[in-house]
Amino acid sequence: MxxxxxxxxxxxxxxxxxxxxxxxxxxxxxxxxxxxxxxxxxxxxxxxxxxxxxxxxxxxxxxxxxxxxxxxxxxxxxxxxxxxxxxxxxxxxxHVTGVAPFFNRKFIVTPETLVPRPETEELVQLILEENQGDLFNVLDIGTGTGCIPITLDLEMPHCDAFAVDISEKALFVARRNAVYLDAAVEFEQMDVLKDALPFQQTFDVIVSNPPYICEREKADMHENVLKYDPHLALFVPDDAPLLFYKRIADLAMDHLNDGGKLYFEINEAYGKETKAMLEEKGFEEVRIVRDLNGKDRIVRAER
The missing domain is CATH 1.10.238 (Recoverin; domain 1)
Incomplete structure (x- = not known):
């Protein structure tokens, strides 16, 4: 030495x-x-x-x-x-090392991407448990690092994975992760609140971990999250906590196959509201799933 x-x-x-x-x-x-x-x-x-x-x-x-x-x-x-x-x-x-663990793999992270979290691993695990067998298409909306579609592609041999994000910088990171981990995912840029989906096919699974933290909740958040995670991926207006969920639900109604499934990671404070919104839009088998800490964390539904 x-x-x-x-x-x-x-x-x-x-x-x-x-x-x-x-x-x-x-x-x-x-x-x-x-x-x-x-x-x-x-x-x-x-x-x-x-x-x-x-x-x-x-x-x-x-x-x-x-x-x-x-x-x-x-x-x-x-x-x-x-x-x-x-x-x-x-x-x-x-952010010091530039990598984060997710589903026993390492994903590149940058200041433009949300650091993958254990709760999102639980979301992926639920999708894996409920979708086995035949070839199916999955779409991730707001992909960030690409950890969700990349993991699904690698864990399920019959999965065709697609993903969108508003941030070109995030998509650059997601594509790097796909290459690094040898995953086949098609990525496209999209503003989910304004744009039509850039893919022609319909999907068997649509999943999203969209921004869901209200601006008023900033005071209760850890300084590290506020300082180092991209606010674009975190926050919604106080008067529209379900802003992204409503839009994605409408897209899912148009682009899910019959019997297709929709999965959301959610703000624990709005589980019941998210469930009610999906039921009002005509989804079936709507269910709230709690995370390992006992908090409402996932809502799943079927078209």
């Missing part, structure tokens, strides 16, 4: 220059966690330290627990130092 590397790690923990004893992944994880302790607290510092090593250098938990030898070059130590400094300033790990 180069001399400068030891100096950098010494800076991490504010305890001076490191000796030559820091040779393994376990020791490095411990020093990173200690460096982040004051900013993040013990539990989060431990979790972030593990995630940082895996995302930057593919040093996984097994390597840490077995204290595998380190093989980092000087440039990687510099990268690690920069990452720790950002994390100490409360920049989210996913």
């Amino acid at each position: 180069r001399e400068r590397s030891h100096e950098l790690v010494g800076i991490f923990v504010n305890c001076g220059r490191m000796d030559k004893g820091l040779k393994g992944a376990k020791a490095l994880k411990q020093y990173i966690a200690k460096a982040l302790l004051e900013a993040l607290g013990e539990r989060e510092a431990e979790s972030v330290a593990y995630g940082l090593l895996e995302d930057l250098f593919e040093i996984d938990r097994t390597a840490v627990l077995t204290d595998a030898p380190l093989e980092l070059v000087e440039e990687e130590w510099d990268e690690l130092w920069d990452a720790v400094e950002q994390l100490k300033k409360h920049v989210p790990l996913q």
Whole structure:
């Protein structure tokens, strides 16, 4: 290990220059966690330290627990130092490393895309459980990183996946993820509130995790979300909490096959309202599904 590397790690923990004893992944994880302790607290510092090593250098938990030898070059130590400094300033790990986990895969994320969340994994899992067998078409509206259609394409061999987003920058990221993960998804730009669908076919599944947070809810949100996630993907006017759901429901009525299914990730405060709206528009088998935290998180319906 180069001399400068030891100096950098010494800076991490504010305890001076490191000796030559820091040779393994376990020791490095411990020093990173200690460096982040004051900013993040013990539990989060431990979790972030593990995630940082895996995302930057593919040093996984097994390597840490077995204290595998380190093989980092000087440039990687510099990268690690920069990452720790950002994390100490409360920049989210996913924005520091540029990747986020989703369904046991890593997706590229940028400031133009919403970081995939565990609740959306539950949405995808429900779609997988309810749609097995024959070839079918799926459309994701407001795709962001592309995590939903890419995952469905990779998990279901008989799926043809399509996706739209208003942001060309988000679509650039989604296409990169599809190439990186070897998924076949057709992406197109679309303003869902104004434009017609750019695809000719009808669909067996339409899914969307649209903006659903009211402006008045900003005061209750974590600063990291407000500062680093794109507001275009988050917020709706206070007087129109179902703005996107109503429009997408109308599109679904026109573009779902008979018996086709519609899936929404929702604001927990508007589950009953979303369900009632879909029933009024003629959807059947409308059901609210709670997430692992017991909150109303998904509404599914059939045409």
